[in-house]
Each structure stands twice: as structure tokens, then as C-alpha cells.
Amino acid sequence: xxxxxxxVSAISALCSSPNLTRGVHSTAGSKxxxxxxxxxxxxxxxxxxxxxxxxxxxxxxxxxxxxxxxxIVTDDKEGPDCELEKHLSNLHVLIxxxxxxxxxxxxxxxxxxxxxxxLTAGIGSDHIxxxxxxxxxxxxxxxxxxxxxxVAEDELMRILILVRNxxxxxxxxxxxxxxxxxxxxxxxxxxxxxxxxxxAGRIGRLLLQRLKPFNCNLLYHDRIKIDPELENQTGxxxxxxxxxxxxxxxIIVLNTPLTExxxxxxxxxxISKLKKGVLIVNNARGALVDTQxxxxxxxxxxxxxxxxxxxFPQPAPKDHPWRYMPNQAMTPHISGTTIDAxxxxxxxxxxxxxxxxxxxxxPVQNYIVKEGVLAPQYQ
Amino acid sequence: xxxxxxxVSAISALCSSPNLTRGVHSTAGSKxxxxxxxxxxxxxxxxxxxxxxxxxxxxxxxxxxxxxxxxIVTDDKEGPDCELEKHLSNLHVLIxxxxxxxxxxxxxxxxxxxxxxxLTAGIGSDHIxxxxxxxxxxxxxxxxxxxxxxVAEDELMRILILVRNxxxxxxxxxxxxxxxxxxxxxxxxxxxxxxxxxxAGRIGRLLLQRLKPFNCNLLYHDRIKIDPELENQTGxxxxxxxxxxxxxxxIIVLNTPLTExxxxxxxxxxISKLKKGVLIVNNARGALVDTQxxxxxxxxxxxxxxxxxxxFPQPAPKDHPWRYMPNQAMTPHISGTTIDAxxxxxxxxxxxxxxxxxxxxxPVQNYIVKEGVLAPQYQ
Numbered sequence: 206x207x208x209x210x211x212x213v214s215a216i217s218a219l220c221s222s223p224n225l226t227r228g229v230h231s232t233a234g235s236k237x238x239x240x241x242x243x244x245x246x247x248x249x250x251x252x253x254x255x256x257x258x259x260x261x262x263x264x265x266x267x268x269x270x271x272x273x274x275x276x277i278v279t280d281d282k283e284g285p286d287c288e289l290e291k292h293l294s295n296l297h298v299l300i301x302x303x304x305x306x307x308x309x310x311x312x313x314x315x316x317x318x319x320x321x322x323x324l325t326a327g328i329g330s331d332h333i334x335x336x337x338x339x340x341x342x343x344x345x346x347x348x349x350x351x352x353x354x355x356v357a358e359d360e361l362m363r364i365l366i367l368v369r370n371x372x373x374x375x376x377x378x379x380x381x382x383x384x385x386x387x388x389x390x391x392x393x394x395x396x397x398x399x400x401x402x403x404x405a406g407r408i409g410r411l412l413l414q415r416l417k418p419f420n421c422n423l424l425y426h427d428r429i430k431i432d433p434e435l436e437n438q439t440g441x442x443x444x445x446x447x448x449x450x451x452x453x454x455x456i457i458v459l460n461t462p463l464t465e466x467x468x469x470x471x472x473x474x475x476i477s478k479l480k481k482g483v484l485i486v487n488n489a490r491g492a493l494v495d496t497q498x499x500x501x502x503x504x505x506x507x508x509x510x511x512x513x514x515x516x517f518p519q520p521a522p523k524d525h526p527w528r529y530m531p532n533q534a535m536t537p538h539i540s541g542t543t544i545d546a547x548x549x550x551x552x553x554x555x556x557x558x559x560x561x562x563x564x565x566x567x568p569v570q571n572y573i574v575k576e577g578v579l580a581p582q583y584q
Numbered sequence: 585x586x587x588x589x590x591x592v593s594a595i596s597a598l599c600s601s602p603n604l605t606r607g608v609h610s611t612a613g614s615k616x617x618x619x620x621x622x623x624x625x626x627x628x629x630x631x632x633x634x635x636x637x638x639x640x641x642x643x644x645x646x647x648x649x650x651x652x653x654x655x656i657v658t659d660d661k662e663g664p665d666c667e668l669e670k671h672l673s674n675l676h677v678l679i680x681x682x683x684x685x686x687x688x689x690x691x692x693x694x695x696x697x698x699x700x701x702x703l704t705a706g707i708g709s710d711h712i713x714x715x716x717x718x719x720x721x722x723x724x725x726x727x728x729x730x731x732x733x734x735v736a737e738d739e740l741m742r743i744l745i746l747v748r749n750x751x752x753x754x755x756x757x758x759x760x761x762x763x764x765x766x767x768x769x770x771x772x773x774x775x776x777x778x779x780x781x782x783x784a785g786r787i788g789r790l791l792l793q794r795l796k797p798f799n800c801n802l803l804y805h806d807r808i809k810i811d812p813e814l815e816n817q818t819g820x821x822x823x824x825x826x827x828x829x830x831x832x833x834x835i836i837v838l839n840t841p842l843t844e845x846x847x848x849x850x851x852x853x854x855i856s857k858l859k860k861g862v863l864i865v866n867n868a869r870g871a872l873v874d875t876q877x878x879x880x881x882x883x884x885x886x887x888x889x890x891x892x893x894x895x896f897p898q899p900a901p902k903d904h905p906w907r908y909m910p911n912q913a914m915t916p917h918i919s920g921t922t923i924d925a926x927x928x929x930x931x932x933x934x935x936x937x938x939x940x941x942x943x944x945x946x947p948v949q950n951y952i953v954k955e956g957v958l959a960p961q962y963q
Contacts (some may be wrong), residue, residue: 536753
């Protein structure tokens, strides 16, 4: 079974990782599973499908307990005295989400001597120290595809909010004003604009499909070209060199995972080479961009608008500069946790737990680290 | 020529309208043209293409004056002492927009004894008393198509803003909060939802095309079915009976002109029969719906969200209930006056003035009232 630490003994021999001196864990028997989710609080009872929360715990408690497993659910994930820390020493499985991420550091992995499996209920496992997880022989998996539609839809919403200058109009309404000029002088149609996506994986491709009827000039940059049929269908043009593509764009959308290669990719220098007034949408990861460089460029007008739902760290502190910069259309991390997405990633997480208990493989695209080996895009 | 009052003498004889006893006007010679637009104020210099404003007056002043015409531009349109009233007695052409509408009442038409032509820079001429204009033998025309893309894009933005519950997240950001549950408990994907458009004219059809890749269940109601090819392309299903379609919808979009038949069509009774929590987008006209019924239904939760840019009257007064109702995502009237749209409707208005001076016909689809006869959809 994929997530046996025993399964990495060969790798262990090769890389002589000291972590792999820990005992061998079997998948058989009762497991202790810890889930870290955001709290629903007063919203818990408002929607029967609000499953991605502490209160509902993905809706899998009865199923887990009926099989003799222990299931701990919490939102308390920070600091040495948090609830998560109390369970680290003897948990077997840790379920987290990108929306309220439990940062799984090398230190925590070291403490979690029984840990075998790290599951992300959603997509994006960069809150986990993947190198440390791999060295410890763990398996890390996410529910690939569970919320790609949710995120792509949200990206198109943000593109339109920025291009059409929605928020100043909304502010006028709630402030009792009416000043069409104050909105219209920088409101545009999306039609005819150049939109470039950095990354054309599952989400980027769904975005391109949704952009198609808007009659834009679509560009994409990725390691590899997309399927020729999809390229044909969307009319998107491949740009091999990121730095050639970016300055052509009226609108840039980030759709690339956060890795050591992509961290801080949109830095002060790159931003200075973009079109003046460029609009940027980032639902991928906050750390893909230089926080202060983005805030400064919004203040100077070099960036004409910035919208996204990802920050670093999360929750964003009260003094995070993106809360206060002009022309932002930010939200907390939400795009992948619509009710529809929750139902999908809850089902996907349950499916992987079921396979884990039965010693079966996961769907291959779900693996981020499999028996100590990182998926190619993280290497 | 279409806008000669002389041209309606036959109709005049039939309907014995007393207005038609006025003298016959020729299109030859110098004309007095008045344009009513919103003011750009401090925004005037920020964008060279900001032409739909008092300051720029559609960019046609030099062209008009070089031909010996007089061109008065103002935003002062209300009350007996306003600038517009001063020019009523001797203007030949009045240009207005839906964004800052000069309400052209029967009384004003009576005062404007030289008036021949009413042009709407944009789409939607319901700020004009069309019956009175027809009886006076006037021609009313708009720049059909000039901003249909702009409005359709904006509608899709508003659908997404409501479905995905954007604004509560944005409010958290600017208020220093972070509470994913407060957003997620009523955030959904658009995918799979039932979207119905009331009206599938130019804007409605563009919306259906843009909705297509979202994999919704698309419905439309109109007097006539759309082109079978477009129906096939979008997968939209025709609903002959409005009251059969409306209760099926998760999201309703109004895309019908305001006429005496459509005024107040979404009233308290109809709203009570909609799906609980239905989302409504109205970029068509505010008076299509019962203002207070919408506000009450937003307060009760019967309507889950209401977004649009049209109000009655405009500008909306400070105490308009839609400014204060829950789950609104309103803006001032903006969707059809993007910079791209302004350039198009300025060009279209100039084209019609040119044809008017030369005694030529307008593009047929631009006529709302032609020589005293209303276009079919207004009859």
C-alpha cells in the first residue's frame, strides 16, 4: 500500500534519511485521523451541505467511527499548545485544506511518529513541507479536480470585476453617491483584450474555455503545450517564454502551483516590465508574487487592479498590505470551497480514506508524494 | 428624410394629433443640437477616450461646428430652470444617454417646437415619452448594438458575483476580518445551475453564448424563438410561458426593454412564486421590477441576491431602498458606458447625425420611432 512507511525502505537505503529509522506502520487496524477545517460557527445550521467545516468534518464521522477509527476535528492549528499539536504524536492520517491550512513543517512531521498519510481536502499541498514529507516516507495526496471548476469560474468573475471596475460603483451605491464618471473613466469591455494565463493545467484550461466566447486574445505559458484540440477550440496561443508573454497582457492570471521554482515569480522587476495598468488575478497562491511589490505597484498605478483569494500566510493578518492597497478586489481563500466543491472534495477524501483502509492505490493524479517520491511538478 | 415632421402628414391626418399642426421643418441649414451627458469632472483628463461626457461631448464638437451647426452640451437636465429647458424652444436635435437620462416628457416635447430628432447615445429610449414623440411626428433612434457586448459581459459578472457570494468576502478583507465560513455557507458554483433570461434579444443572446461553457441549464423566454442554430449552439431551451419558466430558475436575468407591457413585470406576486433564494440580475431597466417588492424579498431571503445597474429614477436618490437591502450588488448605471462602448456609441451617433444632415435613412434597426410610427416592440 502506497502510504506504508515500510514501502520506502528502498528509497531510505538510497538517501539514508534518518527519519526512516522509525518503525514500520501497517495500514491494518484502528487509525487515528485528525481533520483541520475552518469553523462554521453560526453558519453551521444554515446549509445542510456545508460539509467542509469543523462542525460537519466532511460528513464522514459516522462512517469512520463505525469502522472503529478515531476521528478528531479541529480548527486550532497554530502554536505549541494548539489542539493539532496534542494529537501529532499518535495520529496516522492528517486531513487539511488550503482554506484554513495547517502548516505541516519538518518539525511537525518529525513529531508525528505514526503519521502515514497527509490528505488535502481540496487542491494545493504547499502548506506541507513536501521534501520533509518525502524524506519521512509519507504519502501526500489531494482531491485533484475537486474544485477546478470552482476556481476557474471565480477567476473569470475577478477578471470581469477588474476590467469593468465594479467595486467603485458598488461603493458609490452603499455610500449614497451617484457618479458614473468616477467608474466609467476606467471601465472597459473584456472583449478584445489580451489575457494571459501563467499555467494551463486543469484550472487554466477551464478558464480558457470560459474565456473563449468573450473574443479576447488568449495566451498561455506552461512547461508543455496543451492538447492541440483544446488549443484549436479556445484559440489560445502558446508562449514558451514567460517574459515574452507577460508584457503583452492586459490581464494576467496565475494558474501555477507554488513550488520553489515559482515562489515570488512576479517580483518587482517583472512587474516593472508589465503593461502600465495591467490587471492581475491570482487564485493560485499568494507566495507566487512579492507581496510588497504588488502593493507598491497598485499604489503607483503600474498594476491597475489586483484580485485573488490567496494570501501568505492564511488567515491574512489584519495589517496585510493587500487589505489596504488601491484597486484590490480581494477575498479570503474561498474560490475552491463553494458548497459544490465541498461536496466533491469531501467525497474524494472519503474515497481515498476507504482505499487507504483497504490497502488500495489512489487515483494516480491525486498523488503529490507517493511513498517518499515527489510528483514531477514538485521536483 | 425620416425625421422631417412633414413626413408624418399622412399619419397626422389619420390621428388628428394637435401637435402636428406645427410648422414643417427642413433638414437643410444650420441646426441646434443639444447633448445631455454625465459630467466627467476630475476624471475628464484621466482617459483620452472618455468621450461620453459633458467635457468631451462625444468628440463631435469640431465636426459639428465646422459644418455651421450649434452644439450645446450640459448635464443640467432637471427642473424648470435647468440648462436643457432653456434650449427646448429652439433645438432641432436632442442627444441623451440612458446613464444620465434627460426625461423627455410630453410637456417637453410640446415646448420643443423645432425638435425633429431624438437620439439616444447608447441603447434604451424609455426616458422618452415615445407615444408623445410619435404623435408629434418625431424620429427617435438609438445606437443599436453599440453596447450590447458591454452589457452582456456585465451581466455575467453579476451572475458570478451573486452565485459565488463575492461581496461578503470583500467586506471581510477591508474590515480586517477572515471568516471563510461566513462566505462559503452560501457560495456556489455556477456550473449546473438553471439560468433563465427574460428576453433573448441582442444582449440576451450574447449572454447565452457567454454562459455556454459554464455548463448550466439555460432557458429563455421571448416573444419569438431565437435562431435554431444559436439555440443549438448555446443549448438554451425556449420557454413560451414566462410564469412556467421563472419558478424553474436559480438565476433570472432581465433582458427585455421597458414598455407599458413589461413595466413592473417582476412584482410581489411573481416574486413569491420564484425558487426560495433565487438570484436576480437586472441591467435592463429598474422599472421592470417593483422596487419595494424586491427590497422586501431580499430582506426575507426569498430573493438570495439582486444585482444590476438600473434604477428608477436615475440618479437613484440617497434613500433608494436598494442601496440598503441585504445581498445587493448594485452599481450606478454603468454597464453600457465602458470606454469601449462610449467609442462605439459616439461613432454611431455621429453617423446618424451625418445621415440626418444629408437627408439619408438610418440603419433600420436603430429606429425606435420613425416619422411618428413606433417600432414593433414598443407598440
